[in-house]
Amino acid sequence: MSSQQTVESWAADVEFERIGRFRRAVKCAVLHPLANYAPAGLWRALLRLCRSELAASNWADPGGWRSMVISYDGRPKQIADRVLVGAGSMATALRNRRRLAARLLTRLIDEAGHEPVNVLCLGAGPGTIITDALAATRRKACATLVDLNSDAFEYGRTVAAAKGVADRVRFVEGDVCHVHRMLDLPPDVVKMLGICEYLQDEQIELIGRAVAAVMPPGRPIVFNSLSRAHGTDRFFRRVFGLHMIYRSPQQLQALLGRAGYGDFVAVAEPLGVYHVIVGRRRP
Numbered sequence: 444m445s446s447q448q449t450v451e452s453w454a455a456d457v458e459f460e461r462i463g464r465f466r467r468a469v470k471c472a473v474l475h476p477l478a479n480y481a482p483a484g485l486w487r488a489l490l491r492l493c494r495s496e497l498a499a500s501n502w503a504d505p506g507g508w509r510s511m512v513i514s515y516d517g518r519p520k521q522i523a524d525r526v527l528v529g530a531g532s533m534a535t536a537l538r539n540r541r542r543l544a545a546r547l548l549t550r551l552i553d554e555a556g557h558e559p560v561n562v563l564c565l566g567a568g569p570g571t572i573i574t575d576a577l578a579a580t581r582r583k584a585c586a587t588l589v590d591l592n593s594d595a596f597e598y599g600r601t602v603a604a605a606k607g608v609a610d611r612v613r614f615v616e617g618d619v620c621h622v623h624r625m626l627d628l629p630p631d632v633v634k635m636l637g638i639c640e641y642l643q644d645e646q647i648e649l650i651g652r653a654v655a656a657v658m659p660p661g662r663p664i665v666f667n668s669l670s671r672a673h674g675t676d677r678f679f680r681r682v683f684g685l686h687m688i689y690r691s692p693q694q695l696q697a698l699l700g701r702a703g704y705g706d707f708v709a710v711a712e713p714l715g716v717y718h719v720i721v722g723r724r725r726p
Contacts, residue, residue: 536716569599651702
């Protein structure tokens, strides 16, 4: 079985959220134009009036961990957030990315040739996806979670404790380009999810090279691409101040290929907004 077939088989039974043809057509014909082209000031005023936690989180920290947690949870308190999270293609795709990435990381940990398996998470935030994987794997595994901002760490420790993996995660505040200073052992798996869409090409290549310098050959790195298939980029830019960089899987593979990786396999979640990509450190 090829690498592509193997990785795709890992995701075959993931329970994704899907959007039917009729609902998709309504979104494209009505909801997306309304979101994208209604006056941005009106949207911001309505969201403030409705006390939207998702909007407030993005205004304070565009694309930050708090807005991610609200989208992942899928059951926000405020009515406005229920609409944004329940009806929005982006929030649905984020939850699908979480499920897909957690499954792939679990299988990559399972296939490691020794224990404990050491996972390195870059731009980790609270570490929701890796704690999902640690709770699901059959192997002894631990994770080092690195982020420039430590605001999410307390929440991350609470989540890890709830999943029974608190003793297997270590949070480190620091620059991922200096990752060689943070590790006692080389990583067996590297997670780089949810950060490439906020980085310039040069930054992605620089981080890739820094991580490649501490990775043994053949070890996997997991990252994601982002497309405009969610249909509301204009809304996110004008209303939330969220400016994301869209790249195809091939463009990201080329960037990380220059940093020392190859043998890439990309798997899409059903909405086509995200591809989760697995690469390997080249010899």
